[in-house]
Amino acid sequence: MAKLILDxxxxxxxxxxxxxxxxxxxxxxxxxxxxxxxxxxxxxxLLERTDVGVCLEPGEEPRDLVDDLEALPLVAIHFPxxxxxxxxxxxxxxxxxxxxxxxVRAVGDVLRDQLFYMQRCxxxxxxxxxxxxxxxxxxxxxDFSVTYQGDVNDPRPLYRRA
Amino acid sequence: MYVYQEYDQQLLEERVAQYRDxxxxxxxxxxxxxxxxxxxxxxGLYIQRYAPMLRISVPYGLxxxxxxxxxxxxxxxxxxxxxxxxxxxxxxxxxxxVEEVPDILAELADVQMHAIQTSGNCIRNIxxxxxxxxxxxxxxxxxxxxxxxxxxSTFNPEFAYLPRKFKIAVNAVADADPALIGVHDIGVQLVHxxxxxxxxxxWAGGGLGRTPMTGAVIGEFVPWQHLLxxxxxILRVYxxxxxxxxxxxxxxxxxxxxxxxxxxxxxxxxxxxxxxxxPMTLTAEEVDRVKACFTDPDYRTVDTAEVDAKLxxxxxxxxxxxxxxxxxxQAGYRAVTLTLxxxxxxxxxxxxxxxxxxxxxxxxxxxxxxRNSHQxxxxxxxxxADQLYALWQQLDALGFATPNLGLLxxxxxxxxxxxxxxxxxxxxxxxxxxxxxxDDMDYVHDLGALDLNISGCMxxxxxxxxxxxxxxxxxxxxxxxxxxxxGGRGDKVSLVGEKMGPSFEADEITDVVEKIIHLxxxxxxxxxxxxxxxxxxxxAPFKERVYG
Numbered sequence: 001m002a003k004l005i006l007d008x009x010x011x012x013x014x015x016x017x018x019x020x021x022x023x024x025x026x027x028x029x030x031x032x033x034x035x036x037x038x039x040x041x042x043x044x045x046l047l048e049r050t051d052v053g054v055c056l057e058p059g060e061e062p063r064d065l066v067d068d069l070e071a072l073p074l075v076a077i078h079f080p081x082x083x084x085x086x087x088x089x090x091x092x093x094x095x096x097x098x099x100x101x102x103x104v105r106a107v108g109d110v111l112r113d114q115l116f117y118m119q120r121c122x123x124x125x126x127x128x129x130x131x132x133x134x135x136x137x138x139x140x141x142x143d144f145s146v147t148y149q150g151d152v153n154d155p156r157p158l159y160r161r162a
Numbered sequence: 163m164y165v166y167q168e169y170d171q172q173l174l175e176e177r178v179a180q181y182r183d184x185x186x187x188x189x190x191x192x193x194x195x196x197x198x199x200x201x202x203x204x205x206g207l208y209i210q211r212y213a214p215m216l217r218i219s220v221p222y223g224l225x226x227x228x229x230x231x232x233x234x235x236x237x238x239x240x241x242x243x244x245x246x247x248x249x250x251x252x253x254x255x256x257x258x259x260v261e262e263v264p265d266i267l268a269e270l271a272d273v274q275m276h277a278i279q280t281s282g283n284c285i286r287n288i289x290x291x292x293x294x295x296x297x298x299x300x301x302x303x304x305x306x307x308x309x310x311x312x313x314x315s316t317f318n319p320e321f322a323y324l325p326r327k328f329k330i331a332v333n334a335v336a337d338a339d340p341a342l343i344g345v346h347d348i349g350v351q352l353v354h355x356x357x358x359x360x361x362x363x364x365w366a367g368g369g370l371g372r373t374p375m376t377g378a379v380i381g382e383f384v385p386w387q388h389l390l391x392x393x394x395x396i397l398r399v400y401x402x403x404x405x406x407x408x409x410x411x412x413x414x415x416x417x418x419x420x421x422x423x424x425x426x427x428x429x430x431x432x433x434x435x436x437x438x439x440x441p442m443t444l445t446a447e448e449v450d451r452v453k454a455c456f457t458d459p460d461y462r463t464v465d466t467a468e469v470d471a472k473l474x475x476x477x478x479x480x481x482x483x484x485x486x487x488x489x490x491x492q493a494g495y496r497a498v499t500l501t502l503x504x505x506x507x508x509x510x511x512x513x514x515x516x517x518x519x520x521x522x523x524x525x526x527x528x529x530x531x532x533r534n535s536h537q538x539x540x541x542x543x544x545x546x547a548d549q550l551y552a553l554w555q556q557l558d559a560l561g562f563a564t565p566n567l568g569l570l571x572x573x574x575x576x577x578x579x580x581x582x583x584x585x586x587x588x589x590x591x592x593x594x595x596x597x598x599x600x601d602d603m604d605y606v607h608d609l610g611a612l613d614l615n616i617s618g619c620m621x622x623x624x625x626x627x628x629x630x631x632x633x634x635x636x637x638x639x640x641x642x643x644x645x646x647x648x649g650g651r652g653d654k655v656s657l658v659g660e661k662m663g664p665s666f667e668a669d670e671i672t673d674v675v676e677k678i679i680h681l682x683x684x685x686x687x688x689x690x691x692x693x694x695x696x697x698x699x700x701x702a703p704f705k706e707r708v709y710g
Contacts, residue, residue, distance in 0.1 A: 061402070083200055083283070085323025089401045092320055097436060113184060113193075113201055120319035143180045146173040148313040155441040158169065158313075159448045 003134050005126040010134055033076050036060045047071055058086045062094045069100050079108040088121045095122035095152040112140035122152035163224050164309045164455045166274045174271040181205055182264035206280030211583045216255040217280035222290045222308040223251030223534040227521040232273040234517035240266050247510040249625050251289050251534040256581055283324045285315035289331045291340040292535035296543045298491040300334035302352050306452040308332050314390045321397050325404030326412035344368050344376040344656025347414045360386040366396050367418030370622035374658040375415050378423035380430055391442045395433035459529040464494025464546045472551050482554055485565040494547050500540040500562035505597040508590050509575040510538030519560055527553050537574050570612045571597045574625055578618030585618030587635025587642035592616055595672045611691045628652035630693045632659045644671045649696050660701055663709055674708055681707045
């Protein structure tokens, strides 16, 4: 089973992320992550299940899920390229604006050198790109012990923490 | 200047370790070119035409003498013995080796310096008036606010992968724009409210580069407590909605223009409403802590009788004094600019030995501090008048006393095609050619205030759009050409100049500048500076003279 980083540890990836093509023959059993438009068009049925998460692409914002966040166990945010930083704002909004308590998972071009920032913006799960060493990537979560700004994990800026 | 706490230092050291490891993984083939590109750019490292270029951050241009000495050591040890003062008040090395950059960063961290976010699609160095804190016209010292913004922007996790680079400048002068806030992604103007309380007028959407424009006022009056929340709101809107498909349309200016300032403001206000009064709210205690780092040095009473006598008797000294020194808020003191613009010197370049000499001068004459200006000069901000003559003699010996500050030959010029991989044309030889043509200092003085800026490509590091005369290098079928703009301003206001017409070949450009100058001299009214004449008579006569 593929691995991912969840809450600071390397664990088995329990979730299967499916795109529209894979979903053409229907939704399999088990934990699945579906695209936003699939979620929206099958919303009523999917809300019956507790093992379906939604994946946001750049341009799809947390507010598109605002009525469902309480029911969703997981929101994935896709980084088609690590340089597309929209997902950082989405994660932050999920946590601080909408108070989402479930798993926020970074998927796609997820690399060690961005993990520290991602974690601070509210991601707690990272599907590190398959060709990279996940053990090494894990250490990226500890690049810094000092942060000036508040973040999702501690909203207080440094001077309010001291 | 800002005094580093243990945590500030710790952060720098952790950064050095992080970047050292990133470099190691790149050299070991564990990071692709593209992956390392984003990481090294966020650390100011470009791969240039002949060698890498490392841009070292100088927060709002402020340097201590010990930092200058360390820079001298670094350029001597790791580079070719000189560096370059950039138009965003930073320092650039032109020949470092990729594998030695981590060592350079470690040397810098020892003296509380770094290269964090000096390039890449993130929030860059915060800039301000090079006379900040001593300018008699400012309403308040902008430097504490620059530092507060610097800390908020440093490794801000949400804004490290923006659509494009992001530059913030802070201005505290009411009736002029020495920090060029009008042409920054965000411009922060210090203002006082009806009851004298500090606040900020916040501009967004200005910028030079490919599509130059001045910004729009987004926040009319942001109370000081909410400055960071307001900036964060502007950045979040930009991060979400800025164009990521086309890098030439990715700056915030394009988004503000596309949406219109009103719509942009509406989006910002919605974000701001959520952040306001939250944990980002600045406290008086924290602002006071930072302000305490920027208190006045130990000024003394200065007897100006001797210098007044020298001014009356020594013409060369008097010319330098009236050209290269500026009024100071403290009686008996002047702010002295070291012009790095002597003909034959690459504008803004300075050698290791000169850095050390300047560090000594800073210690001897100006409380051990120095500033870089966006005009690529250096400023000793706190010189007692009774020391000016002695300082002038030393500066003259060093070649830093050329009395041309703010005049035609004080040319702002990017490194251009001689060094920069982005450049379409050379800029340094154009600057030198113009300086040689206008080698009569009396004539240059007679011409009066005149900003001439040269960029080797449309990225506009030489700020050519805001030069009264702007020169832009362009490439046409592999040949270097130069486009001229007139009427740009980066003085009372920031304004983008107007293109004059078809571009010129390299060997024509100095003649063109001369024709422009001659027409100005013919048309000017008494004591009328170039820019006023241009604004009065318009482009047509200049065009006719040059192309006719």
